[in-house]
Amino acid sequence: LLMGSASDWETMERTHKVLEEFGVPHCCKVLSAHRTPDLLAAFVRENDAKGAEVFIAGAGLAAALPGAVAALTSRPVLGVPIQAGALNGHDALLAMAQMPPGIPVGALAIGTPGATNAGLLAVAILANKYPEYDAKLKRYREEQAAKVASATLPC
Numbered sequence: 001l002l003m004g005s006a007s008d009w010e011t012m013e014r015t016h017k018v019l020e021e022f023g024v025p026h027c028c029k030v031l032s033a034h035r036t037p038d039l040l041a042a043f044v045r046e047n048d049a050k051g052a053e054v055f056i057a058g059a060g061l062a063a064a065l066p067g068a069v070a071a072l073t074s075r076p077v078l079g080v081p082i083q084a085g086a087l088n089g090h091d092a093l094l095a096m097a098q099m100p101p102g103i104p105v106g107a108l109a110i111g112t113p114g115a116t117n118a119g120l121l122a123v124a125i126l127a128n129k130y131p132e133y134d135a136k137l138k139r140y141r142e143e144q145a146a147k148v149a150s151a152t153l154p155c
């Protein structure tokens with residue numbers, strides 16, 4: 001779980017919490033495509049070789065991070081556009097969603113909804129291989145459905 005700046009943590013903490021809730025082993029790290037390109041390349045290559053199965057990258061503004069990660073690994077890369085700057089995350093969303101053909105990034109929604117869904121989507125990817133994540137994801141959805149079904153309104 002990567003992010004371009006410590007300022008992204010407030011958003012990316014949601015992803016971390018989902019992964020924690022589902023018991024997915026992961027690490028969280030600040031690395032930037034622009035500011036620490038060599039460290040980023042070394043980190044992605046090392047973790048790819050160690051067997052990392054999904055990479056998640058949150059970044060704001062020009063947000064090159066997910067694309068840079070995707071260039072360095074053939075594992076799935078999910079991108080979370082951070083809601084920041086003059087364009088409020090639209091710039092980051094387009095940077096991730098508009099990857100040229102050949103090196104995909106799975107772009108999620110801007111901000112905290114995208115951060116939560118990045119965690120859930122990573123769990124869903126892992127659930128293809130690990131039955132325990134599949135079972136937990138089904139339980140999570142059942143609980144979510146029960147909450148919606150039992151919601152009450154003041155009228």
Ligand code: RP5
Binds near residue numbers: 060
């Ligand atoms: C991006 O620039 C980061 O992902 C962050 O969202 C944004 C601003 O970074 P800081 O100036 O807060 O470090 O690379």
